[in-house]
Amino acid sequence: MSEARSGVDTPGPAQRRGRLGAARLILILGAVLLVGTACVRFPAPPSDPPTATAVPPTPPGARTDVPREPTPNSETCDATVSLRPPAQMPVPGQMPVRSTMADILGRGRLIVGLDTGSNLFSFRDPITGDIQGFDVDIARAIAQAIFGEPTVEYKVLSSGDRIRALHDGTVDVVVKTMSITCDRVRDVAFSTPYYVASQRILVMRNSQVTTARGLAGKRVCAARGVTSIGRMQSIEPRAKMVTTTTWADCLVMMQQGEVDAATTDDAILAGLAEQDPWVQVVGPSLGEEYYGVGMAQGHDDLVRFVNGVLDQLRISGGWQQIYNRWLSILGTNYPPIPVYRE
Template sequence: MRRHRIALVMIAVVSLLGGCAQSTSGHVGSASISHTEPPLPAGATPAPTDRPTPAPAPEGDCGDPTASLRPFPDAGTPPPMPTVDAIRARGRLIVGLDTGSNLMSFRDPATGTIQGFDVDMAREIARDLFGDPDRLEYRILTSANREKALQESLVDIVAKTMTITCERREKVAFSTQYFEAHQRVLVVKGSRIRGPADLGGKRVCAARGTTSLERLQQVTPTADILTVPMWSDCLVVLQQGQVDAVSSDDTILAGLVSQDPYLEIVGDSMGAEPYGIGITRSNEDLVRFVNGTLERIRLDGSWTRSYNQWLSMLGPSPAPPSAVYQD
């Protein structure tokens, strides 16, 4: 009887193990391995394909768009400066920029400070306002909300690779030009894309609210464009293979290359991008004050020192852009 019971137990155990093995084997055999594509950055959306290609802005509809107000004269009785006085009374200059544009404005991971060529422009303005370049408060903006931030007086100035155009001058004021960038194309090394002519039918990343996006739609209307809030998002989707190229100003693309040595800038310029400091349109005294700072740094070497520190990978330092005044 005892041997009989042991035999029954052994049979049950073997049956149980066999059933488990069969179940497990069946599970493995029926399982399928799938690979999920990395998610797109927050806010990334395909540009509409059913919209008409934007026509180039008419030339000359505002004269020279880079012409600005002349600085205050150094001698004589200072004119009223209500905006400048209010900023000085506040004790800090509020600057709109982006902390994801390496070389132009970015947060140094080692120190936590915000640095770059555009930041240097803002620091020089603060130096002339307060005698202290650190009297700054930063507000982070996407390219698409720069104009709104100025119109609603959320910032005093925008120092964020902002191209001066006639269309934008209807909404905000600009300083004189402080840099001339050129729109080009960024790809992974070894790509068959060698310039703008190769972008047709390719997926290209561009930031919303930029002249780069508008020109890309004009030059390569058959490109499949992915729009994102920040240029740093374009780096992510290019590295993940979700786009074939990025098109933007060479200053911005150089910043992306500085973060990834497997990328390269290719092709000729698609067009010039004259940068200006954005200012609320009604604040003419601040426009003149900022232009005075820009005139100083053209002459005292500050502009060249900043270029050599941040943008030398674009080539030897050019002369700073000459100021054009409308009065």
């Protein structure tokens, strides 16, 4: 006699064991996930926040131990008076026998001391690599008068090396924004002035400094060996002078916040301002500077010859052309009137 079956199947022993195993597996997996999740939630061990420090590189040769220097032209002298040029200039390529110019002609080039960091006066063109500027054109005019063409060799000098280079014969002339002063005429034979500049101040545009008095306690940069240092120390003794090898270094230190200002002649400062729109020239003139071509003492014939070249530039309009080419940013200007002695 057969048993009647209900409509619901009853699991057998094998099925029950399978379901039990599956349940255990689910419990184990759940535990693993729980443990894994719990591990992720543990906080990371404490660590110091990331740090980064950068010290602005100070230009080589920068100094803060600047001694007191004399005020330019603090004594009375006729520093800008120079030797009268010859009544008739020699023909280019035919210099007087046994003259300093004949020696230069025989060598085949005029050796000129200048620098490549005074924008507008003497600097290296970033595209062509040529040295050019107002001082360069004055030097080329001197060479043109000797050779008939501007045959020049340039020696790059710092401001502090100019006089030494003349003494040891490294260069024939220095055309490097070199101010004629009573102190320097003891060591250097100067031409008549070929440019007159005014000392002023260069600051960042957000600076509150507008006069020399505002530099009390401030760091003020200048290239070593220039007359601007002594004048600033005289006008504002509380200014903290910093000296560098070049004017370009002063601009870099201003950009890095290592100095508060720079001071020198307005023409040089205008050249720095052209390189950075965030700086500006401020304040009234602190004093005038007369630039002259520097030569070694004892070479009076060369001094007279150079004065003759400068005279020709004034009369012919050549000086005005050079000025308009490089310094028109400073406004209208004219060549200085020379004063001669015999």
